[in-house]
Amino acid sequence: MMLDLETAIALIRDTLLLQPGTTELLRLGGGALRLAFYVLLAAGLSEAVGESVVLFVNRVSPRRFAISLLISAFIFAFGYLFFALSVYLLARYALRIDVPFSFVAGMVALGQAPRLFGYLSFIPYLGLPISVLLWIWSVVATIVGVAEGLSLAPLEALLTVALGALILVSVQRTVGGPLIALARLARRQAAGVPLVTNRREWLELIDSAPEPGLAEPRVRARRRPGRKPGGAA
């Protein structure tokens, strides 16, 4: 079943406005589920655009920049599908709710609709608070969807989503290591350069390779605890 444009827009709008009734269409599967996954992919792409400063700072070429954005969108989508899997397992085995995985995945995917605005985090100075707000908004949208779809009280839905996230993080840090490494490798291959992502290394990169006139950055001497700098031993 294909969704018409009007229904598709209404479904996304209702999710953004945290309105009830969004899971009814997902329960039918087909077009609504497909739409939810398109939303997830588009949200991933939008987030990747918002965070593209990493690609610029690492001096990625325009062609590889575009490829990197697409790869990041897929990695984002896969990440949320794994999150959906942990919510599904909780619903099935802890809460004894019999729902198909595709339905839970659709709920989680549609809950990321607020992050369709993720590109706004590229805005200077205001971008970081915007990205935090979008993240909170998408968490709330996911909780609203899970509460409705699994017929849970809001607090139960909150706990389910929080536990789902906890399981995901635990799995990522243990058996999920190879998948994380694979995602990193895919990002690096797409960018064509080793990607520096943490702030300290980032500043070192900007400080490095001095052009004529700019001197080498000085390596700061590390102080030993309990000793005054420069003082006699």
Place this chain on the structure above:
Amino acid sequence: MITLLIAVAIGALTLSLLLSPIETLGWWAGWYGEGLEHPHEASHAAYRRIGGDKEPRQFVVYLDGIAKVGAENYDDVQGLLNQLDAALPRAVILGDLMPYSVRNVGLLDERPLARFWRRMFEYKLAGKHSLLAFSINIRNLFQVLVAADQRYGPVYGRGEAQVMLTSLLRAGYVPGSGVPITVLGYSGGVQIGIVAARFLKRALDAPLTVVSLAGVMASDAGLDALDRLYDLRSPSDHVPLYGRVLFPGRWPLARGSHWNRLRRDGRLVNVVLGPMRHNGSESYLDDEAFANGAEVDNQTATATAIIAVLGEIEGSAVDAARS
């Protein structure tokens, strides 16, 4: 109709905000085709010094406010720089940088929207369509936000430091000479000077001071590189207060911030000027202002205050060299 206009304006502002970091990041990523070592060769400013040859005891780099469009200065700005040049025989004044472009490319030069900016500049000079002409200020204000952003600021600072360094070297600055450098910023130009300070200090290892004229600035790591920051402002000008409110690092609560460290170390010097507005008539650079019913020359009053500060910086450098 009004709703549509407001929607179009909000859309245009959002798009403009979104695109504002592109020049800085694109330059860093090499997307403009030039290396990091030089600003854009074809369109950079002439790097002219104000006045004739001097035996310098100080180099002053002026970074104009957000109305700046290119290498040429507005008459009131040029008037101020000429007064500084005349009063300080041992100071080299550089005043033709475009602080709102890490490539030092003016709005009227090689840009996709150069025609649009030329038209806006004509409006600004003619005093017509002031709301449209204000788009120049908004465009440059967004660059101040880019410089204040912790993600983009270091890249901006590196680029701007390179522009300032090129200007200094072409004006005869000898690296390693220890001749003090003063960045004189007006309004948003102060933020640009501060983000460049860390890199400029590293490049030249000379005494570095920022003189802020009604500056709007964030608490940036560049403040740590400054020997001093002179903050000149009028109590009747509220624009510098926006920086104090909008940038959390400037709040007294943020005790460990770069700004509060600057204050605690005694490197912040406040200089209170007479009643002046931020821009336009009766502003810091107005040479035909009126106050209390009498005609006054704010530009000269501002220049006198800056000359006193620059003289103090020069004097301390001489004292330091002697000792």
